[in-house]
Amino acid sequence: MVPANATRTAEKTFREMIRLFGLLEKVMQPYFARFGISGSQWGVLRTLHRAELEGLTGLRLTDLGDRLLIRPPSVTGIIDRLERVGLVVRDGSPEDLRAKLVSLTGKGRQLVGQVLAVHGEQIERVLGCLNPIEQERLHRLLSRVGLHLESLLAGREAGED
Amino acid sequence: MVPANATRTAEKTFREMIRLFGLLEKVMQPYFARFGISGSQWGVLRTLHRAELEGLTGLRLTDLGDRLLIRPPSVTGIIDRLERVGLVVRDGSPEDLRAKLVSLTGKGRQLVGQVLAVHGEQIERVLGCLNPIEQERLHRLLSRVGLHLESLLAGREAGED
DNA sequence: TCAATTTAGTTAGCTTGCTAAACGAATCCA
DNA sequence: TGGATTCGTTTAGCAAGCTAACTAAATTGA
Incomplete structure (x- = not known):
């Protein structure tokens, strides 16, 4: 069991992920x-x-x-x-x-070729509100969650249902 | 114009977001x-x-x-x-x-009621790989990107096409 | 007041994801 | 060799998002 306010932090973070998507x-x-x-x-x-x-x-x-x-x-x-x-x-x-x-x-x-010519610019438009250090920090956090979810999914496939 | 390696950081972060979703x-x-x-x-x-x-x-x-x-x-x-x-x-x-x-x-x-009874536990299963401080940090970064995207969308609605 | 516009909701039809099931081609193994 | 199984793809049918176009009700304003 996890303390209630830790659950609240997780939940608001989760909701922000859904919203951002x-x-x-x-x-x-x-x-x-x-x-x-x-x-x-x-x-x-x-x-x-x-x-x-x-x-x-x-x-x-x-x-x-x-x-x-x-x-x-x-x-x-x-x-x-x-x-x-x-x-x-x-x-x-x-x-x-x-x-x-x-x-x-x-x-x-x-x-x-046409898309790639402007793609960096578009991504900059999306993530430009974060400086490169913050982008890197975000990338690292997302990667860890991603790896975690992959292992959850791998476990399920292996028949842990 | 933005330096090439800054673009690469933005791009890999962007890609990780898509993948994670x-x-x-x-x-x-x-x-x-x-x-x-x-x-x-x-x-x-x-x-x-x-x-x-x-x-x-x-x-x-x-x-x-x-x-x-x-x-x-x-x-x-x-x-x-x-x-x-x-x-x-x-x-x-x-x-x-x-x-x-x-x-x-x-x-x-x-x-x-049935879902809420186990929902905190499920979110913990997803975000449990991050400690509360990291979750909070992730939440803050996502919120900033979210606000930024909302302002981009608001601008577009206002007819800046 | 009453015509024009805006708003709430639906319908039709598209894309894109899914699962389940079919199919032929390939492979395995007894 | 031949039967069973697995693999790669497609088909059928569902859910959920979208835009465009529609109806009916409400609001605006001349």
Whole structure:
């Protein structure tokens, strides 16, 4: 059991996290909309771009899901819509006939360049109210909570239900 | 213009925020599922419970949306589902024939009690990896970013596009 | 007073997350 | 070799957010 005022500190911090999450979506959504994409779609495009820099020619849907922490059906949907507008293509993998490799088209690569050109500035707009030391402190606290939550989730998967 | 490594600090902090929110949803979703509700539904139930403590007999959908930072159609949907399972009721407001007052049913009030009985413990499970001082520090940093984002959004509404 | 505007709520239709279930391809192992 | 199982993806269907467009009620103001 934990003292009541410690619980209150945890609870207000928790609530602020939830609130900030909502605010962040509301700020980022119109920013990405200027490029005709959503935040989730940007996640996919950026991930594919990073994979290119690593020398990979394409990523399987499963790999995308792993990197973005979303499940296969969600990946299928986002890729469907990105493919429909020609930012991305699906090709069958030569090594595994079950798998498909997703990669950026020329148009997709160009869009990533456009976003990256102003992305640092946008993030600065969001976090500019903290100086670099405070940003670093925030990053460290968030990382610790993140690692903690990952271990909670790993435990659950292992069948501790 | 901002130095390159300051941008990198901001970016990794930003990315950690996004990642943490995804993890948080994955941890909280099964927790609420045990009570047969979703996180959004809990947001509504808790808000209605708070309103009762303030002496209000019901909240208008608009007020709920304001408190939860979601738009009217989203509120309509959540209330529809909560009403369907009998946790909440809609009554016409006597003062304004356009408005409807949402309030907890007995069943809803009972469920809120059940959740609240273990809620502090669950939040402790999430934030217990930080001591109270660190939690307080995290809260302060998040609050500052939250206030900053609110002012960004307020500016945009005022027509600075 | 009464027409115009604003406000409260809903509906329709989109995206994006989820789970459950289907499917074929790949792999394992007896 | 052949049957069982696992893997990668898709489909179906639900929840929850959004915008745009609508109805009905309230308010404003000329």
